Amino acid sequence: MRVVLKISLIAVFIIPLIVGSCKKQDKCGCNGDVINTLVDAPVYIYYDADNGSAWFVPTFDPYSTYYFCNPSEMMDKLTKFDYQEAVLIDCSFYWDCAYVQQASNSSYGSSLKRYMAEVTDVREDLYGN
Numbered sequence: 001m002r003v004v005l006k007i008s009l010i011a012v013f014i015i016p017l018i019v020g021s022c023k024k025q026d027k028c029g030c031n032g033d034v035i036n037t038l039v040d041a042p043v044y045i046y047y048d049a050d051n052g053s054a055w056f057v058p059t060f061d062p063y064s065t066y067y068f069c070n071p072s073e074m075m076d077k078l079t080k081f082d083y084q085e086a087v088l089i090d091c092s093f094y095w096d097c098a099y100v101q102q103a104s105n106s107s108y109g110s111s112l113k114r115y116m117a118e119v120t121d122v123r124e125d126l127y128g129n
Contacts, residue, residue, distance in 0.1 A: 027094075028094060028095040028096065028097040028099075028100045028116075029094060029095075029096075029097045029116060030069035030070075030094060030116050030118060032094040032095060032097075032116075033094065033095075034092045034093070034094060035093055035094060035095060035115070036092075036093060037090075037091065037092045037093070038058075038089060038090065038091050038093065038117075039090050040088050040090065041058055041060075041088065041089050041090070041091075042058070042059045042060070042086060042087075042088060042125055043056040043057060043058050043059060043066075043086070043087060043088075043089050044056060044057050044059065044084050044085070044086055044087075045078060045081060045083075045084070045085060045087050045089075045122070046083060046084060047071070047075065047078045047079070047083065049075055049078075049079055052071050052072050052075065053067075053068070053071055054067075054068040054071040054074065054075065054078055055067045055068060056068075056089060056117070059086060063111050063112050063113065064112075064113040064114070064115065065112075065113070065114050065115070066091070066093055066114075066115045066116070066117040067096065067114065067115070067116055067117065068116075068117055068119055069094075069116050069117060069118045069119070070118060070119060074119050074122060077121075077122045077123075078122060081122075081124070086125045087122055087123065087124060087125050088121075088122070088123050088124070088125050089117075089119060089121070089122055090119070090120045090121040091117040091118055091119040091120060092117070092118045092120075093115045093116065093117040093118070094115060094116045094117075094118075095115065095116070096114035096115055096116050098114065099113065099114040099115075
């Protein structure tokens with residue numbers, strides 16, 4: 001009986017080390033791991049010039065919101081456009097830390113995703129979406 005107990009205890013500690021099923025979680029936030037990039041992505045922009053915040057929603061994914069990592073750098077370009085205007089954006093994006101924490105504490109996934117975006121360019125959508 002003691003031999004079976006010892007083998008069971010050893011297995012409980014050794015098997016997880018051998019299996020190695022633990023995957024590194026992406027770092028979130030603007031200095032985190034880049035998930036992907038958007039190039040010439042048609043989006044609707046939203047901004048608050050008084051408070052220095054900006055975000056956008058892709059026209060192809062209305063359930064995702066991307067918050068600017070660098071709103072002050074892009075505000076001059078943004079204010080040339082109307083609030084909620086369709087424009088084209090280039091950016092790299094990251095997981096939003098609040099979203100990652102909320103998703104990890106929830107037993108079900110949220111269809112409303114939040115990201116952080118390092119925007120490199122905002123320009124007029126000449127074809128309009």
